Amino acid sequence: DAGVTQSPTHLIKTRGQHVTLRCSPISGHKSVSWYQQVLGQGPQFIFQYYEKEERGRGNFPDRFSARQFPNYSSELNVNALLLGDSALYLCASSSRQGGSYEQYFGPGTRLTVT
Amino acid sequence: AQKVTQAQTEISVVEKEDVTLDCVYETRDTTYYLFWYKQPPSGELVFLIRRNSFDEQNEISGRYSWNFQKSTSSFNFTITASQVVDSAVYFCALSVRGNTGKLIFGQGTTLQVKP
Numbered sequence: 001d002a003g004v005t006q007s008p009t010h011l012i013k014t015r016g017q018h019v020t021l022r023c024s025p026i027s028g029h030k031s032v033s034w035y036q037q038v039l040g041q042g043p044q045f046i047f048q049y050y051e052k053e054e055r056g057r058g059n060f061p062d063r064f065s066a067r068q069f070p071n072y073s074s075e076l077n078v079n080a081l082l083l084g085d086s087a088l089y090l091c092a093s094s095s096r097q098g099g100s101y102e103q104y105f106g107p108g109t110r111l112t113v114t
Numbered sequence: 115a116q117k118v119t120q121a122q123t124e125i126s127v128v129e130k131e132d133v134t135l136d137c138v139y140e141t142r143d144t145t146y147y148l149f150w151y152k153q154p155p156s157g158e159l160v161f162l163i164r165r166n167s168f169d170e171q172n173e174i175s176g177r178y179s180w181n182f183q184k185s186t187s188s189f190n191f192t193i194t195a196s197q198v199v200d201s202a203v204y205f206c207a208l209s210v211r212g213n214t215g216k217l218i219f220g221q222g223t224t225l226q227v228k229p
Binding site: 031033035041042043044045048055056058088090092094097100101102103104105106107108110 | 158161211219
C-alpha cells in the first residue's frame with residue numbers, strides 16, 4: 001500500500017506570494033494533520049482535519065489555512081509568505097482522530113521563501 | 115501545558131556501541147501517549163513506537179528497546195549494537211487524550227554512528 005504522499009517536493013517562492021501544498025493520506029485513513037519543521041527543530045502542529053472538518057489548530061497566524069476533500073486528501077495554503085515560513089511542511093495521516101492513534105508522515109514539502 | 119525535552123542535541127558513537135536517547139515529558143493529563151520517530155536525511159518521519167500512560171512495561175523490538183518510567187516522566191530509547199544505518203535524528207513526542215491528534219515534539223537528538 002502507498003504511504004502518505006505530498007506534492008510538490010520542493011518549492012521556491014518570493015515574499016508576499018501565496019503557496020498551496022498538497023497531501024494524500026494512506027488509503028483508508030480519514031485524519032490528516034499538518035506540521036511545520038524549521039531547520040534544527042522538532043515539527044510544530046499546524047492543523048488537524050478529520051472527516052473534512054477542522055478538529056485542531058496550532059498557534060499559527062490566519063495566513064495559514066487548510067481544507068480536506070471528500071477523498072480525504074488535503075491542502076495547506078499559506079498567504080503573504082514571509083521569510084520565516086521557510087521550512088519543511090509535513091503531512092501525517094491516521095486512521096482516526098485522537099491522540100492515541102499513530103500518525104504516519106509523508107516525505108514533506110521543502111518550502112524556501114526568498 | 116505539555117512539553118517534551120530531549121536534552122541531548124547530538125550523540126556520536128562507534129558502530130556496535132549501545133546508545134540511549136533521553137526523553138523527559140511534562141503533562142497534567144492522566145491519559146497520554148508517547149511516541150518515538152526516526153528522521154533519516156531524506157526527511158520523512160518514521161514511526162517507531164507508541165506507549166500509553168497506563169502501560170509502563172518496557173518494550174524490546176530487535177535492537178531497539180524503550181524504558182517508560184512515570185515516576186521520572188521519562189521515556190528513554192536504547193539502541194543496542196548500533197549500526198551506521200541508525201544515523202538519523204530521533205524525536206520523542208507526546209499527545210494527550212482528546213479530539214485532536216496533536217503531537218508535541220521534542221527538539222530531537224541527532225545520532226551519528228561511525229563505522
